[in-house]
Amino acid sequence: MPKKYVYFFSKEKTDGTRDLKDLLGGKGANLAEMCNLGLPIPPGFTLSSEVCELFYENDNQCPSEVVREVDENLRELEKTNGKKLGDPDDPLLVSVRSGAAISMPGMMDTVLNLGLNDQSVKGLARQSRDARFATDSYRRFIQMFGDVVLGIPHGKFEEILDYVKTEADIRFDVDLSVDQLRNIIERYKKLIREETGDHFPQDPQDQLWKSIHAVFGSWNNERAIKYRQMNKIEGLRGTAVNIQTMVFGNLGKDSGTGVTFSRNPSTGENRYYGEYLINAQGEDVVAGIRDPKDIAELEKDNPVIYRELLHYKKILEEHYKDMQDMEFTIQRGTLYFLQTRTGKRTAPAAIKIAIDMLEEGLINREEAVMRVAPDQLDQLLHPAIDPDQEYSVLARGLPASPGAAVGRIVFSAQAAEQQAGKGEQVILVRKETSPEDIGGMDAAQGILTSTGGMTSHAAVVARGMGKCCVVGCQQMVIRDSSHCEISGKTYREGDYLTLDGTKGEVIDGQLKLKTPEISDDFQKFIHIINETKDMGVRTNADTPKDSAVARKFGAEGIGLCRTEHMFFEGDRIDAVREMILSADTRGREKALAKILPMQVEDFEGIFKAMDGLPVTIRLLDPPLHEFLPHQDSEIEELARTMHVDPRRLQEKVNSLKELNPMLGHRGCRLAITYPEIARMQTRAIIEAALKAQNEGIRVFPEIMIPLTGTETEFNYLKKIIEEEIQGIFDRGKTDIEYKIGTMIEIPRACLVADRIAAAAEFFSFGTNDLTQMTFGYSRDDAGVFLPDYISKGILPRDPFQVLDTEGVGKLVKIALEKGRGQNPHLKVGICGEHGGEPASVEFCYQAGMDYVSCSPYRVPIAKLAAAQARIKKQR
Secondary structure, X not given: OOOOOEEEXXXXXXXXXXXXXXXXXXXXXXXXXXXXXXXXXXXXXXXXXXXXXHHHHOOOOOOHHHHHHHHHHHHHHHXXXXXXXXXXXXXXOEEEEEEOOOOOOOOOOOXXXXXXXXXXXXXXXXXXXXXXXXXXXXXXXXXXXXXXXXXXXXXXXXXXXXXHHHHOOOOOHHHOOHHHHHXXXXXXXXXXXXXXXXXXXXXXXXXXXHHHHHHHHHOOOHHHHHHHHHOOOOOOOOOEEEEEEOOOOXXXXXXXXEEEEOOOOOOOOOOOEEEEEEOXXXXXXXXXXXXXXXXXXXXXXXXXXXHHHHHHHHHHHHHHOOOEXXXXXXXXXXXXXXEEEEOOOOHHHHHHHHHHHHHHOOOOHHHHHHOOOHXXXXXXXXXXXXXXXXXXXXXXXXXXXXXXXXXXXXXXXXXXXXXXXXXXXXXXXEOOOOHHHHHHHHHOOEEEEOOOOOOOHHHHHHHHHOOEEEEOOOOEEEOOOOEEEEXXXXXXXXXXXXXXXXXXXXXXXOOOEEOOOOOHHHHHHHHHHHHHOOOEEEEEOOOHHHHHHHHHOOOOOEEEEEHHHHHHOOOHHHHHHHHHHOOOHHHHHHHHHHHHHHHHHHHHHHHHHOOOOEEEEEOOOOOHHHHOOOOHHHHHHHHHHHOOOHXXXXXXXXXXXXXXXXXXXXXXXXXXXXXXXXXXXXXXXXXXXXXXXXXXXXXXXXXXXXXXXXXXXXXXXXXXXXXXXXXXXHXXXXXXXXXXXXXXXXXXXXXXXXXXXXXXXXXXXXXXXXXHHHHOOOOOOHHHOHHHHHHOOOOOOOOOOOOOOOOHXXXXXXXXXXXXHHOXXXXXXXXXXXXHOHHHHHXXXXXXXXXXXXXXXXXXXXXXXXXXXXXXXXX
């Protein structure tokens, strides 16, 4: 049987199903599925994603067997419609759309009304009995084709359109006359001749194949590649191409178009949601050219169509068992569906929809857990405007995506990326956004547009990114590329704005933001996650305050307490510097005695915050030079404060300098040279634990030795720690349960993990340093070349953000196997930054770790990732 490349769909005959998503793309698979469900779908056919592969293998051309199948399906489509493509008397018109297996805003825009030319436009005018409609359809087709297929900038067509409108004193496109539209068409054709050196193609077959090739070519355009990189989309063959019969929403007041959601994508409320326009084509709704109406108003404008929409909405949601994003067109009183897909939603909406559908019986608990992406939970922790501030609202738009943002105004995506790259927080301000702006939208803190509705490009993409977004702010006018006016006040690039995407408010200047409250839906969802996952999630916290925040988010202990962070508070640094400058052990012990009660107080607060949960405390890790000043003026000031000779202080500073501090005198090496430091910290930990225990707190201290590379290092320090602990127990005639373990962050430690595990009670992988030492990259310096590596495909992603499973991960697995082989009861976790990154958490689960540890605000994310990892393994 010959290979099939083209799949037909119609009410009478449908080749595909939704299960062929990888082959037909999301759009094509869902069109076929809706036909199978009996929905009113304009017929068409889909070129599979395999053709995209063949296109690139065949020197950017479709092979002859594909051409033959397209011709066969086009004849079938003409037969189904009773019309022929390009017929001068009654032309068949089609749309051409891209459609990958995963929705990608970076792909090619749609081409509508394909098949029109100088002759067939006359036939369309006769058949529709509307010369203006036909002429405007031709105008739209030329503009789309010129932009999307021929690559002429969209703005050049808009300049012509705006010029004619301004000349005629017309505000809206719908007010253009037939003669004015013909004038625009001739200007468009002239522009195409000037830009391409060729005439606008009149042959519909030529139009069709140029459009098909443009769709396949868009798979590797800059914005599509950037979108796949940003969203870690890998392994797809390419995009499919959908050719579909045109239906028209711009045939008068009994026609229209709309974009709707089966539930509110911002809040998750179970209410039909969306917008529509009467006498308009589909791109008019999403482009923000006209202000659309709320879908609820359609019940008054056309109750019959509204009831049909509700009926089909219910069918689709119950069939797909998820919130649907649907596009429809009404052509002279007849309803057609053009698309359904899983709707993008904010994190609050994702959680509410998952909980509601679980309670409605549409999905089970596992499916509810899988419905929310771990990174979406980050949106729930987005800042909101601190309500204690007084401020007046400058302007209002539509609340397209919740949260709040503060930043400097920029007017282009390029400026947003440039300024964000310099560490600036920016607000991207545009008339409207387009797929070309994807990089700038990602870089910005928030997005503000003057036009567009709740389903505009800016709104949909911002919600998917979790970005604060306000659209349709009519009180804003963008004058040029350097300034705008909002409610009559001029703002220039670099001025500050604050946005409230929850209320749709635009506010002058910089306001303070605060972390939002945790909702009941969030608590329900976390409860389900906790019952689903079977791997622990701890937090990295260095203070009682951070520990309390982490506990609020559900942390199940502390996986990393970095004691050196405590040394910089208040006057503690003076005692630390006194210890460093001491000439002998006695002097160091005297200085450490000043630090001891401070450390005891900190540890006691942490134990109380973590009542009943384990707390892993890392002994001092950084080299001593980090606690001393390096500028001459600072050294002189410190010398005066400490009453020491500035030259002696300078000599000490110089003596502590290292060529490569990350590989120098730090971690366990520091404690071996100065065991009095380890003794003081051990004493502080145990005394704090005993004090907390005496107050009724359940304590489980775990003392972690950093940077171990040999078993002899670990054994040497373990003995010192145990001696110190036993002395405390003997003096107080009491004891507590404790563990001594190590941080595995040196490749050699992974290779000799069995020897270390003979004495260690736990391993905690410090993957930040382990990644540095495995790759030979300095985290502090790799930013110079890593972006280049990623853009050129040398590395798939930043290994400091997502754990490198092939190299670093292999070392982790070796250490786990060796460690547990020696000590079956060895507790193993991870405390590097990867502990809160979803893909890395899944790796840790598959590797068999007991827990991951991450920053307090990423605890819910890690929990969800752990729950989903278990579900995936079970499946």
